[in-house]
Amino acid sequence: MGHTMNSARSFLFKKRRWIQGLIGLGVFAGASYFGINLWLVVGVGAVTGIVFGKVFCRWACPIGFIMEIITGLGGPDSAFQGMYQYHKIGCPIAWISGALNKVSAFKLRVDESTCLTCGLCDKACYLSTLEPARFSLFKRNKERPGDAFACSRCMACVTACPNGSLTYGLGKPRRTLPAAEPVQPE
Ligand code: SF4
Numbered sequence: 001m002g003h004t005m006n007s008a009r010s011f012l013f014k015k016r017r018w019i020q021g022l023i024g025l026g027v028f029a030g031a032s033y034f035g036i037n038l039w040l041v042v043g044v045g046a047v048t049g050i051v052f053g054k055v056f057c058r059w060a061c062p063i064g065f066i067m068e069i070i071t072g073l074g075g076p077d078s079a080f081q082g083m084y085q086y087h088k089i090g091c092p093i094a095w096i097s098g099a100l101n102k103v104s105a106f107k108l109r110v111d112e113s114t115c116l117t118c119g120l121c122d123k124a125c126y127l128s129t130l131e132p133a134r135f136s137l138f139k140r141n142k143e144r145p146g147d148a149f150a151c152s153r154c155m156a157c158v159t160a161c162p163n164g165s166l167t168y169g170l171g172k173p174r175r176t177l178p179a180a181e182p183v184q185p186e
Pocket residue numbers: 108124125126127128137145146150151152153154155156157158
C-alpha cells in the first residue's frame with residue numbers, strides 16, 4: 001500500500017508541468033469565461049498554503065505555467081530563475097502561501113538514516129543552486145529551502161533523490177544521526 005502510494009506520488013511529481021498546465025487552463029477558463037470571482041481563486045490558492053505550502057504557483061497558476069516554460073529552459077541555475085520569481089511580486093496568492101511554507105502541514109522531510117549525502121536534491125533545487133551558502137535540503141548547518149518563502153513545491157528535489165530519502169508529507173523528518181557538528185563559517 002505504502003509502495004503504491006509512493007509510486008503514485010512520484011508519478012505525479014514527474015508529470016507536474018502537465019498537471020499545472022491543465023489546472024492552469026481550468027483556472028484561466030473559470031476566471032475569464034465563467035465569471036468565477038478572482039478573489040475566490042485568490043482565497044482558495046492562499047488557503048491551500050495552510051495544508052500544502054506554496055503549491056498554487058507551480059501546480060495550478062496559468063501565468064506561472066507560462067513563466068516556467070520560458071525560464072525552465074535555462075535549468076535550475078539559470079539567471080532566468082530570478083525572472084521567474086519577479087513575476088510573482090504583485091501576486092497575493094504567492095505572498096500568503098509563501099509565508100505559510102514554514103508552518104504548512106505537509107513538508108519536505110529528509111530521512112537522515114538513509115540519506116546518501118549525494119547532494120542531488122540540492123543540485124535540482126533552484127534555491128539551493130542560487131544560494132548554496134544559505135540553503136541545503138540535507139546539510140544540518142543550512143536553512144531548509146522547503147521552509148523558505150520562495151519554495152513553490154516544485155518537487156524537483158524529491159524527484160531527484162535516488163533512494164526516497166527525501167519525501168513530502170505529514171509529520172516531522174526522521175533524525176537518527178548524532179548531533180550536528182558546530183556550524184563552520186563558509
Ligand atoms: S520543492 Fe524542493 S526543489 Fe522545489 S523549490 Fe522547494 S525545496 Fe527546492
